[in-house]
Amino acid sequence: xxxxxxxxxxxxxxxxxxxxxxxxxxxxxxxxxxxxxxxxxxxxxxxxxxxxxxxxxxxxxxxxxxxxxxxxxxxxxxxxxxxxxxxxxxxxxxxxxxxxxxxxxxxxxxxxxx
Numbered sequence: 871x872x873x874x875x876x877x878x879x880x881x882x883x884x885x886x887x888x889x890x891x892x893x894x895x896x897x898x899x900x901x902x903x904x905x906x907x908x909x910x911x912x913x914x915x916x917x918x919x920x921x922x923x924x925x926x927x928x929x930x931x932x933x934x935x936x937x938x939x940x941x942x943x944x945x946x947x948x949x950x951x952x953x954x955x956x957x958x959x960x961x962x963x964x965x966x967x968x969x970x971x972x973x974x975x976x977x978x979x980x981x982x983x984x
Contacts, residue, residue, distance in 0.1 A: 954967065
């Protein structure tokens with residue numbers, strides 16, 4: 871992840887990292903200008919209570935770093951790649967990673983990992 875990024879990780883109760891769990895990644899849109907990871911902690915905690923490793927991220931945003939949409943989306947994709955690179959240490963099944971985007975505007979992130 872970039873120096874601006876930070877992962878906020880919520881584990882299922884009694885999570886044994888040797889027994890990989892599905893992951894649920896939460897990205898927030900806010901037109902890539904405003905938001906804080908704490909605003910969706912309720913959803914991340916609910917996902918962890920349902921047995922998934924739930925993660926949300928800090929990443930560059932227009933109102934904080936003065937960046938454009940490309941930089942924000944790039945940070946978000948880098949965060950997803952970081953999760954995929956660290957599945958073993960996080961106790962995540964690399965074949966069961968879901969990414970949700972919370973945003974009122976309509977956009978989508980299309981990505982594929984081989």
